Amino acid sequence: MAKIQHGLGKGLGALLGGEDISQLRKPVGYINKEVATTGGVKTTADVLRIPLSMIEPNPFQPRTGFDSEGLKELADSIRTLGLIQPITVRKTAEDRYQIISGERRYRACILAGMDMIPSYVRDADDQGMLEMAIVENIQRENLDPIEVAMSYQRLIDECNLTQEQMAQRVGKNRVSVTNQLRLLKLPAKVQHDLKVGLISVGHAKVLLGVEDPEVQEALCDLIIRGGLSVRQLEQKVRELGKPEKAPREPHELPEMYYRLLENIGRYFGDNISLKRSDSGKGSITIKFDSDAQMAEFLKALDNR
Numbered sequence: 001m002a003k004i005q006h007g008l009g010k011g012l013g014a015l016l017g018g019e020d021i022s023q024l025r026k027p028v029g030y031i032n033k034e035v036a037t038t039g040g041v042k043t044t045a046d047v048l049r050i051p052l053s054m055i056e057p058n059p060f061q062p063r064t065g066f067d068s069e070g071l072k073e074l075a076d077s078i079r080t081l082g083l084i085q086p087i088t089v090r091k092t093a094e095d096r097y098q099i100i101s102g103e104r105r106y107r108a109c110i111l112a113g114m115d116m117i118p119s120y121v122r123d124a125d126d127q128g129m130l131e132m133a134i135v136e137n138i139q140r141e142n143l144d145p146i147e148v149a150m151s152y153q154r155l156i157d158e159c160n161l162t163q164e165q166m167a168q169r170v171g172k173n174r175v176s177v178t179n180q181l182r183l184l185k186l187p188a189k190v191q192h193d194l195k196v197g198l199i200s201v202g203h204a205k206v207l208l209g210v211e212d213p214e215v216q217e218a219l220c221d222l223i224i225r226g227g228l229s230v231r232q233l234e235q236k237v238r239e240l241g242k243p244e245k246a247p248r249e250p251h252e253l254p255e256m257y258y259r260l261l262e263n264i265g266r267y268f269g270d271n272i273s274l275k276r277s278d279s280g281k282g283s284i285t286i287k288f289d290s291d292a293q294m295a296e297f298l299k300a301l302d303n304r
Contacts, residue, residue: 024224028082028195030118036097046137047086049116050097055089055106058099066104074104075111081192083109085150085184086118088158097121101157122158131159135169145204146195149183162265164258174258179205187213190220199223202230210237260284267297 036050087102099106100122109117122130137143138151155166167177183194183204190207193199203223207216223233257274264272268286276282288294 024198025081025189025192026196027078027080028084028192030082030086033118035116036119036121047118048121050089050119050121052110052115052117054095055087055097055099055117055119056092057103057106066107071104071108071111074108077188078105078108078112078114081188083114083118084146084188084191084195086120088120088122088154090122120154131155131161131169134159138170144195144197145180145183145201146191149180152177152181153184162262164262174253182208187217189217193220193224200230203228203233206230206233206237215240264297267293267300 030047030049033047033049036048036054083105085102085105087105088100089097090100092098097119102119106117134151134155138148143151152166152170155161155169156163159166161169163177163181164174167174170177172180183191183201186194186204186207190199190204194201194204199220203220207219210216210219219233219236222228222236226232228236253274253276257276261272261274264284264286268288271287271289273285274282275284288297
């Protein structure tokens with residue numbers, strides 16, 4: 001899909017129109033989720049609604065300054081769309097929770113006047129149980145595409161898994177996982193509309209090929225207002241400007257390459273890149289931090 005740049009040949013206003021569709025967007029309130037009470041947490045995978053009075057900031061939060069204008073904008077978005085991405089907390093007492101991640105979202109929720117905050121409850125005492133709970137949650141059939149993408153991201157962030165390891169846990173190929181995670185790069189409005197079913201995953205993939213977030217949002221409005229199919233949306237994108245060469249989506253590599261990256265990654269982390277053409281030719285680049293790191297790698301090879 002072509003990347004749409006600024007300076008489009010045809011004005012957005014003329015092509016998309018200016019009709020207000022905000023009444024079609026309802027806040028994502030997670031009203032169907034359980035409310036956390038003093039009865040204890042039943043799951044570490046699903047979203048709970050926790051009363052604001054039970055949540056406290058993390059005293060070890062390294063970030064001390066929050067842009068007031070940015071917080072106000074996020075609060076306005078939450079009032080309109082709801083909190084798309086829940087915060088993550090841990091239980092510290094019978095009716096107390098402490099923020100692990102998401103303090104900016106927490107502060108914006110306060111500004112937005114929310115009395116319940118959608119939250120993941122992290123049980124930090126048992127990594128394996130957390131991982132199993134998240135994987136089990138992903139396998140449910142009633143998750144929307146954004147919930148699935150956020151669950152994938154939780155496995156990476158909270159369970160310290162690589163994308164390849166995470167793909168194995170959920171029984172998906174790595175390309176499918178990568179494409180699912182890309183949905184989280186969409187603007188909040190577009191994520192909201194995908195989450196509640198106003199647009200499809202096919203629409204979202206086309207919008208990911210558009211560079212400008214404002215254009216993404218405008219096109220999303222047009223999909224909803226005009227009932228555009230994916231093909232019609234692709235045509236609209238072409239009308240907005242001369243398309244550049246479409247970026248290639250990640251293609252599936254032979255399994256041996258994933259095993260190679262996994263093995264080398266034990267010694268060099270993410271400092272590895274692999275390029276391979278369809279004919280099988282390619283290159284591997286490794287960046288290392290010290291002679292000691294390379295010596296450890298060579299020692300491992302000698303011991304095989």
